[in-house]
Amino acid sequence: MSSTRRLAPAAPRSRRRLLLGLLAVFLLLLAAGVAGLYWVDYDLRHPKADSGRPGAWMTVDRDEVSGFAHVTVPVSAEDVRWGYQNGFQDDFAVLAFRIPQGELEQYKSSLPASEWTDRQYVQQVDLDGFQHIGAPSPSAASPLTCGGFYTPGKAKNIGTRICLTSRSDGTSQVWVSAFHTP
Structure with missing residues (x-):
């Protein structure tokens, strides 16, 4: 087999x-x-810084940010910080500094803000910008006195918000944010 x-x-x-x-x-x-x-x-x-793409933080000088916001930084200002973000449609600028307490009322009166109000918070978009420039957070300060104004622009208006508070060291902290508005 x-x-x-x-x-x-x-x-x-x-x-x-x-x-x-x-x-x-x-x-x-x-x-x-x-x-x-x-x-x-x-x-x-x-996006990477200075890429020019929407959302990128751009390297600009203090005078450019001050001009964009239509806010003058006093000569006596200390710890001046600024930033400018290139937006898809609207650009955004932040500015923060301290001034001597005795100059606060004079500085406030030099600003074209129409109404000053006390508030306890700052909008999140502003907080992100202040965090980016390493400025003290306005959300930790209380009470805040805030005002704003609009400035006509070439293609768009500029909306500027300013918040102020007194500090224990005898200075006043100033936060400025500005953005294009329709």
């Missing part, structure tokens, strides 16, 4: 391995694609 061995076909096994290999390659490519999209999206949401 002759014994015949019957060998199992090798095709289904190698086909299974091939399919598993292709599935693994597909999953790796999918993961790389998702990671790439996240990287591109992150770069769009957080």
Whole structure:
């Protein structure tokens, strides 16, 4: 008697391995694609400084920010900080400084703000800008006296908000934020 061995076909096994290999390659490519999209999206949401892209903080001098906001920084000002963000449609500028307590009323009267009010908070968009320039947070100061004004511009008006508070060291902290308005 002759014994015949019957060998199992090798095709289904190698086909299974091939399919598993292709599935693994597909999953790796999918993961790389998702990671790439996240990287591109992150770069769009957080543009590099001075890139000129919307949302980028630009290197400008103090006088440019002061001119944009239509607010003069007094000669006696200390710890002056400023920043300018290039927007998609509207640019945004922040300015923070301290002045001697005795000059506060004179400085307030030199500003074209129509109405000064006491408040306990500052809008989040302003807080982000002050945090970016390393200025003390106005949300930690209380009470705040705030006012604002609009200045006609070439294509858009400029809205300026100013908040002031007294400090225990005999100075007054001033926060200014300005933005294009429709």
